[in-house]
Amino acid sequence: MSDTAQSASMGMDARPLTPVVGAEILGIDLGNVDDAQFAFIRQAFDRHAGLLFRGQDLSPEQLVAFSRRFGELDHAPIMENGQTAVPGLPEVYLVSNIKGPDGKEIGSLGAGEAVWHTDMSYLAAPPDISMLHAIEVPPAGGDTWLCGMNAAYNALPEELKRRVKGLRIKHDGTYNSGGYVRQGVTPTDDPRESPGTYHPVVIAHPNTGQPLLYLGRRRMAHIEGLDLAESEALLDELWSYATREENAYRHHWRIGDVLMWDNRATMHRRDPFDAASRRLMRRTQVKGALKPAAYAG
Structure with missing residues (x-):
């Protein structure tokens, strides 16, 4: 059977x-x-x-x-x-x-709204x-959305996949998903100076090996090695694929x-x-x- x-x-x-x-x-x-x-x-x-x-x-x-x-x-x-x-x-x-x-x-x-993020x-x-x-x-509102990050990666044009291979994004630790400053953190307007950890833009799922676009959250993110304007433009382009309706489930x-x-293979948000x-x-x-x-x- x-x-x-x-x-x-x-x-x-x-x-x-x-x-x-x-x-x-x-x-x-x-x-x-x-x-x-x-x-x-x-x-x-x-x-x-x-x-x-x-x-x-x-x-x-x-x-x-x-x-x-x-x-x-x-x-x-x-x-x-x-x-x-x-x-x-x-x-x-x-x-x-x-x-x-x-x-x-x-x-x-x-x-309130909780914007797209990875916990x-x-x-x-x-x-x-x-x-x-x-x-x-x-009775209404408060829906939770999931978006599939394997689907988001697969949606990237081949040229963009090649461009981001080997790059890392700083995942900012200044704010929580409700937009509040985390306890003990002093906010800054420069994402290059904010607290956080760099992770690969594209990760492999540890169990399945699938490629996953790994973005964290948009606010205060920065791509390592790029000047601020170039980082912002590339992040905007990546996010435009990640949060498309066809990649998402609304609960x-x-x-x-x-x-x-x-948490590795999805992002989520709340209405x-x-x-x-x-x-x-x-x-x-x-x-x-x-x-x-x-x-x-």
């Missing part, structure tokens, strides 16, 4: 969300995943770079347990309200605009995987959704929503196992 037939006989299925990124996984309860189911999830994740699981009734502890099967988890950073994490679970980060009894938001990132790519070994579980969702949230994405509506997501993040390596093909 083939792997596909065996999975179907076990009630599991992976249905692509777009031709280039994302799949919905059917027939699996993430609170009770056996080894065969996890092997199916792992294989589908490498193939599709983003996975959606609907109707998941998970406690924070169950979310952590499932996430940990992919590797060691990062501890949540200190949030804008001074909280560090869900009590007793330092791996869980709250993404929310809901205000607590003290009038402060219980989580981070509020109700924490300013680190030498950025996180491998990010995962969100929807607890409360607004409309429902309560109980779990959406996970490969704004009415600040008077409530939104609460629990997030976990798998630590980076390796530094991004240049694609040699």
